[in-house]
Amino acid sequence: AQKITQTQPGMFVQEKEAVTLDCTYDTSDQSYGLFWYKQPSSGEMIFLIYQGSYDEQNATEGRYSLNFQKARKSANLVISASQLGDSAMYFCAMTFTDKLIFGTGTRLQVFP
């Protein structure tokens, strides 16, 4: 069965430093997509970045990059130059067939 695992309940990072949030997944499908979402304290879900299973290059969106290691089934999010506004919950998610399933999330706190 498909499964998404985020093993870091919480992470701390100093402002302007880089941080990596871990995500591993399990699927027997060949075609799938991997997403990262940010959920600030206000509660809305904000799309950050997407990686398709057939994409050979790692996805990047501004300060966000996705370290995709297909053989290891990992899709870690790297945030460069952290900002105080990056403090939030971060969810890894995976599509398979018609559905999107989520991991349990990592709470990131950025301190000055």
Next chain:
Amino acid sequence: NAGVTQTPKFRILKIGQSMTLQCAQDMNHNYMYWYRQDPGMGLKLIYYSVGAGITDKGEVPNGYNVSRSTTEDFPLRLELAAPSQTSVYFCASTYDPQAGGTDTQYFGPGTRLTVL
């Protein structure tokens, strides 16, 4: 273009009461989803729909029902509310769940439901 809208924003129910959470999107998306998010947890899929007239169960469908009579609307019905259904409910929609990129899932603002 309003995106995905949900009503109400907040609701308190007594045990055994029923209610319908409304969800609408104006992007002509075929795929629509209902999730629940318990405190400190991730989102769990309740039901989803791949088009008008077609619905299917997700990970946690018990205690809920859905219908999809139009492309725009996807209401979620709670028949006999229980304290275990206290949660934040998100509705989402997308054109193609496998397309990714900018064609990701669009989320509504959520409905915070408390069952006492």
